[in-house]
Amino acid sequence: MNILGISCYYHDAAASLIRDGQLIAASEEERFSRIKHDYGFPKQAIEFCLEQGGIRGEDLDYVVFFEKPFRKLDRILASVLQTYPQSYKVFRESMITWVLDKLWVGSTIEAEIGVKRDKILYSDHHLSHAASAFFCSPFEESAIITVDGVGEWTTATIGVGRGNEIRLLKKIDFPHSIGLLYSAFTAFLGFEVNEGEYKVMGMAPYGVPRYVDKVWKVVRQNQDGSFALDMDYFSFQHSTDQTYSRKFVELFGDPRPYNLNFFTEGTGFPKYFGDPPSNYNELCKLNQHYADIASSIQKVTEELLLGIVRSAQQLTGLKKLCIAGGVGLNSVANTRIFKETPFHEVYIQPAAGDGGGSLGAALWAYHSILGKPRNFVMKNAYWGRECREAEISDFLTSHNIRHTILRNEDELLDRVVERIVGAKVIGWAQGRFEWGPRALGSRSIIADPRNPEMKDIVNSKIKFREPYRPFAPSVLAEAAGTYFDLEDPPAQYPPRFMLYVVPVRPQHHATLPAITHADGTGRLQTVFEDQSPLYYRLIKRFGQATGVPVILNTSFNLRGEPIVTTPANAFHTFSTSEMDTLVIGNFMVDKSTM
Numbered sequence: 093m094n095i096l097g098i099s100c101y102y103h104d105a106a107a108s109l110i111r112d113g114q115l116i117a118a119s120e121e122e123r124f125s126r127i128k129h130d131y132g133f134p135k136q137a138i139e140f141c142l143e144q145g146g147i148r149g150e151d152l153d154y155v156v157f158f159e160k161p162f163r164k165l166d167r168i169l170a171s172v173l174q175t176y177p178q179s180y181k182v183f184r185e186s187m188i189t190w191v192l193d194k195l196w197v198g199s200t201i202e203a204e205i206g207v208k209r210d211k212i213l214y215s216d217h218h219l220s221h222a223a224s225a226f227f228c229s230p231f232e233e234s235a236i237i238t239v240d241g242v243g244e245w246t247t248a249t250i251g252v253g254r255g256n257e258i259r260l261l262k263k264i265d266f267p268h269s270i271g272l273l274y275s276a277f278t279a280f281l282g283f284e285v286n287e288g289e290y291k292v293m294g295m296a297p298y299g300v301p302r303y304v305d306k307v308w309k310v311v312r313q314n315q316d317g318s319f320a321l322d323m324d325y326f327s328f329q330h331s332t333d334q335t336y337s338r339k340f341v342e343l344f345g346d347p348r349p350y351n352l353n354f355f356t357e358g359t360g361f362p363k364y365f366g367d368p369p370s371n372y373n374e375l376c377k378l379n380q381h382y383a384d385i386a387s388s389i390q391k392v393t394e395e396l397l398l399g400i401v402r403s404a405q406q407l408t409g410l411k412k413l414c415i416a417g418g419v420g421l422n423s424v425a426n427t428r429i430f431k432e433t434p435f436h437e438v439y440i441q442p443a444a445g446d447g448g449g450s451l452g453a454a455l456w457a458y459h460s461i462l463g464k465p466r467n468f469v470m471k472n473a474y475w476g477r478e479c480r481e482a483e484i485s486d487f488l489t490s491h492n493i494r495h496t497i498l499r500n501e502d503e504l505l506d507r508v509v510e511r512i513v514g515a516k517v518i519g520w521a522q523g524r525f526e527w528g529p530r531a532l533g534s535r536s537i538i539a540d541p542r543n544p545e546m547k548d549i550v551n552s553k554i555k556f557r558e559p560y561r562p563f564a565p566s567v568l569a570e571a572a573g574t575y576f577d578l579e580d581p582p583a584q585y586p587p588r589f590m591l592y593v594v595p596v597r598p599q600h601h602a603t604l605p606a607i608t609h610a611d612g613t614g615r616l617q618t619v620f621e622d623q624s625p626l627y628y629r630l631i632k633r634f635g636q637a638t639g640v641p642v643i644l645n646t647s648f649n650l651r652g653e654p655i656v657t658t659p660a661n662a663f664h665t666f667s668t669s670e671m672d673t674l675v676i677g678n679f680m681v682d683k684s685t686m
């Protein structure tokens with residue numbers, strides 16, 4: 093039985109194909125359309141899923157959309173009418189997109205995929221989130237929390253999963269939303285909403301949470317974990333382009349200009365920014381103020397999530413927890429949940445945001461509607477498209493790109509390790525690309541984490557990112573405990589997908605300077621031989637050469653672009669940056685010999 097799940101028209105559009113309960117393929121549309129966070133109908137992701145499954149649209153038994161369009165329309169109408177006429181603009185814009193796209197999603201699915209109306213099902217937004225975690229987890233029974241910006245009416249739920257059933261027990265409705273609260277601060281700190289949230293999380297360790305009391309003025313939490321925003325501080329409920337109000341600015345001061353380079357006394361002034369400005373000290377102080385705000389909102393978000401999780405524990409009495417929704421990508425908060433609550437087994441799948449809703453919707457239909465038993469655990473993120481050998485070879489040959497063919501795995505590993513040890517930066521594209529926003533060794537830029545200069549080298553040569561964005565370490569699962577303060581790392585699922593941030597053991601700060609963040613932590617990826625054989629053996633070989641089985645891993649893309657998909661994308665990124673070597677499949681291109 094083939095079931096296709098679809099999510100689109102809000103954040104990340106995506107498609108997922110399951111067959112008899114097993115995941116066959118899943119991808120966000122942005123990987124194909126090359127439009128970051130593409131939310132349009134995921135035509136190319138669907139084509140890929142069908143191709144990977146070796147089927148056509150008419151072979152699908154069901155297509156499941158990740159939410160109920162009418163319920164969402166109801167929310168928009170109600171919230172807009174409450175704040176009318178301030179909200180006229182949002183009303184008009186919403187109506188245009190609703191009439192054009194969302195209400196007609198059934199017709200679009202019918203026309204684009206060629207399935208009959210009676211095969212199209214609609215899940216519920218937060219049920220799709222819950223299903224995307226629980227039905228991919230190894231747990232027979234667990235508590236589930238979903239937390240996002242907003243889906244239909246709801247912004248957070250507590251639920252319970254048992255076997256092939258999920259029940260949502262409690263919920264919080266719009267406009268009270270942790271996702272939208274965090275996004276308001278993301279915008280205030282000069283970043284793009286739905287994109288810059290990671291930057292806020294990365295900036296937080298450079299600050300001191302001195303404004304926590306002020307943040308608690310705009311949001312409050314009750315004993316039972318429920319929470320409410322004071323809507324006087326926000327404007328997302330009646331504006332399409334402004335998330336916080338004048339009262340918010342009166343409380344926190346002027347917003348951070350979006351083009352202000354970020355540096356503090358802690359980061360120093362990165363060489364790749366050029367010469368320090370004449371008002372360096374003044375700007376350091378100003379940035380410190382914003383880092384303190386980032387630290388404060390991060391801290392309050394963690395407290396809010398801990399409140400929800402404790403309530404989930406009291407309601408369910410269970411010891412295992414699944415987390416989903418965009419807020420589930422806050423790896424710092426996830427770690428506190430693991431360490432500070434009675435939940436000692438946590439599962440989060442890599443596409444925790446709306447893209448993952450497509451997978452949740454398909455799994456919900458299979459298990460909860462059709463009543464089929466579970467037979468799948470997601471242990472890796474490699475559900476995207478692979479670059480085929482002929483495709484790579486044709487691309488390189490037809491563009492006259494000088495390359496070396498690596499004859500076997502040994503030669504490939506030796507050549508790559510030799511370059512990493514020699515301080516080179518490598519573009520690494522192998523196997524099927526990752527599901528979700530993190531690069532996990534299929535489309536990664538890799539380098540030597542032991543080199544104190546490497547953070548600046550990668551930032552300046554490749555990503556042009558700001559210094560607060562930490563690079564992540566990929567480590568052999570069985571060696572992770574040596575370098576990172578985490579209990580029994582191979583037993584934990586979230587670090588497989590870089591969803592925990594844990595302390596680097598103090599004696600290894602000096603061993604791993606390029607991946608140790610300002611506060612002594614690292615967002616580790618545990619790598620398993622049975623799930624990522626080539627990447628595992630690369631890290632192992634690097635460990636044999638250097639004594640440290642850890643590699644610096646960052647996503648293979650230029651700033652502002654989606655992660656690379658095809659040989660053409662990979663080569664474009666390689667040639668427009670100062671990366672030294674590109675390895676796609678068993679083909680290697682060295683910039684020095686091009």
Ligand SMILES: [Fe+2]
Binds near residue numbers: 242
């Ligand atoms: Fe969502």
